[in-house]
Amino acid sequence: MTSTFASTNASPLTNRAMNLAYWLTQNARRLPQLPALIWGDEVWNWQEFDARVSALSAALAKRGVVKGSTLLVHSKNSNEMFESMFAAFRLGAIWVPTNFRSVPDDLVYMASVASSKVFLCQTDFADYADSVCAADPQTDVLWLRGSAPVPAGDRPTVADLIAQNLGVQFPNTAVQTDSPCWFLFTSGTTGKPKAAVLTHGQLACVITNHLADLLPGTTSDDGSLVVAPLSHGAGVHQLNMVVRGAKTVLMPSEKFTAEEAFALIERYRLSNMFTVPTILKMLVEDPSVDRYDHSSLRQVIYAGAPMYEADQKYALAKLGPVLVQYYGLGEVTGNITVLPAYDHVGADGQVERPGTCGFERTGMQVSIQDDEGRELAYGETGEVCVIGPAVFAGYYNNPEANAKSFRNGWFRTGDIGHMDAQGYLYLTGRASDMYISGGSNIYPREIEEKILLHGDVTEVAVLGIPDAQWGEVGVAVCVLKPGAQLDAAALQDWLSSKVPRYKMPKHIFFWDELPKSGYGKVPKRMVKDELAKRGVAVTLAELQPAAV
Structure with missing residues (x-):
């Protein structure tokens, strides 16, 4: 795929980037026996996980997936869904995960935007595969395991393809800084879903930033509980665990219960999780919070919605000073501001800075601008705009959306807010009618x-x-x-x-x-x-x- 949505001034001599799947190569070599992924009673160590990704890469290559191809994936969280991310990376292909809660019409639209010819579909969504194939009969459907049996027919399962190719050492494809690796579908501010283009270079910066600003001190002894779909923010968060060789633990089923979450945190001594205020509120208000040992938690990262001051105080009382908030968008991959644990509670035990979503992330710059693009003074309200290496490469094949979203090099978030004299950002509304x-x-x-x-x-x-x-x-x-x-x-x-x-x-x-x-x-x-x-x-x- 030609990278027409973005341009780079980088020299051809310096534009080569690390393929993100190299993180698996490193872990398989350095930490082969440590657990990489845990789902229910199944555990895959780093050596096994890397081998399975190589096997899937080899199988997909035989089916025509090459550098620049798009790989459509519709699935609830599972080991195979997570493996498909790295198989796409390793091939130099583009991972195109969808929200499993989407309706079939939305999925058909996203498939058409991405022009995907290979579709990894969980068995729970056989009717979705029928809809995609009705729109494009040439679609190659491969079944990801789910709770439903494999539908009748001759379409192969990913499990069988991996088994047939185990032992194949598939190399990491050479990529450039601006090589796309992930189409993250988001509606931006309005309209139908748009494919935000994330690249190998951009995501490498994002993860480095996350580890510095959100998860300092993370090592291979740590672990993370996944309580949100890997197709979006949770998938980005889990890349942090992969970089450090730490374990990722999936909830046993899509049905969330606080009891199961705390049981897994206690059993595996998990140190962090990424969630939204709604789930955080459910966790700390459930009686199980007092029945399990969650003292291993160092960072409970929340984002994506307002959190009431009373809920913040209650969560801090139950979990301790572990809350970390960030503000970001899919287009900036969660990388605009951070409110670390030490900024949540003051010496008097009260919420330190109610209403703020924190200060600028490392390497990122925020500007509050008026309708003409002029920067406003501290305390003045305008649109939140941002520059920095975590900003995405643009919307795929959508010049109209790109023209609206960028101005003078700044990405326009569509959010309205102001910044105080200390550099803390306060959101007061949205330029669009979107709600969360x-x-x-x-x-x-x-x-x-x-x-x-x-x-x-x-x-x-x-x-x-x-x-x-x-x-x-x-x-x-x-x-x-x-x-x-x-x-x-x-x-x-x-x-x-x-x-x-x-x-x-x-x-x-x-x-x-x-x-x-x-x-x-x-x-x-x-x-x-x-x-x-x-x-x-x-x-x-x-x-x-x-x-x-």
Whole structure:
């Protein structure tokens, strides 16, 4: 694939980069018998893990995967899903993982954007494979193991392909600093999912930064519990463990329970985890927090959503001074600001800096800018813009989105905030109408378009309102066509097959009309104001987030 989305001024003599899969080569050589990955009762040491990745690489190469190819992966967390990441890296190919909660239509769209010819699909999602193949019958489907049996037919399993190629020493393909290795699908600020291009050089910088700013002192004696999908932030976090030769422990199933999480932390003496405030709140409020030894934890890293000050204080009381917050985006790969453990609690035991998401990460620069791109003074509110080596290479094959997202070399996050005189960043809103629920970005336009497919709905506005458990939840306000009869339960039932559960509006209301501006538009602010007038979310709105 030609790297047309990014340019580099690096000399051809210095642009060669380490292939990220070389981390496995190092660990297999230096730490062969130490555990690399644990899932349920299964344990793979570094020598075994590296050998399996080589075997999968060899099998994929035989099926036409080469440097620059894209490898589409749709799966819940599993050993084979994690192995597929490094097989793609080793081949110089591009790993294209998707959110397993996506609906089939979204997956088909992402497959078309990435132009993937090989699709690794977990057996739990056989209907998704049917949808992708209906759109492109030439798609080569390989089954990843899941809880469902292997579907009938002659499509091979990844397990069989690995077994057939064990013993093959597959070399790490030569790559450059700007060689793409991961398409991380994100909607950015609006619209359909876009493929943010992560490269070997960029991710090497990101992981170095993570180890310095988030996980200092990590060694091969450490370990991490995975409680979020490896397809996004958790996958980036686990690369930190791979670099240090530390163990990664997967939850036994997709169903999260605090009891299992604490049992695994105690059993394997795990030192860190990456999560979102929603899950962190569930963990510390569960009675199991007092039944298990979690004293091995040094860093509980949270990101992706607001966390209320009361929840911060409670988590600190239960876990100790281990909380580390970061603010980032997929496009900047979680690499904008950090609020380390020592900045969470002051000498009086109170939350030290309520409302801040921390200071600039090592090597990164934040600028608060106005609509014209002028930098604003401390305390003034504007758009958060960022430069630094952790910024992605751009959106794949999407010049329009790139033009909107970059200005004078700065990446425009779409978030609104201000910086104080000490350099701490405070987010106060978003340039778009996006809201964050349970750590997931929700884009109202996407849901509105789905709802408007219902024959009884003529207008709709979807927005987020504060929620003590999820950070924010979705509200849909609908206007029905004359004479139509529809209630909230019926609309949610109809919508359930078209929108993933985590994107489903929690509240649906039916009004005679939506408030409109003088230009005939429906500003979300006016809808929120009308909701408040009608008594909706009045108490929720009084809950002020401590940090975002």
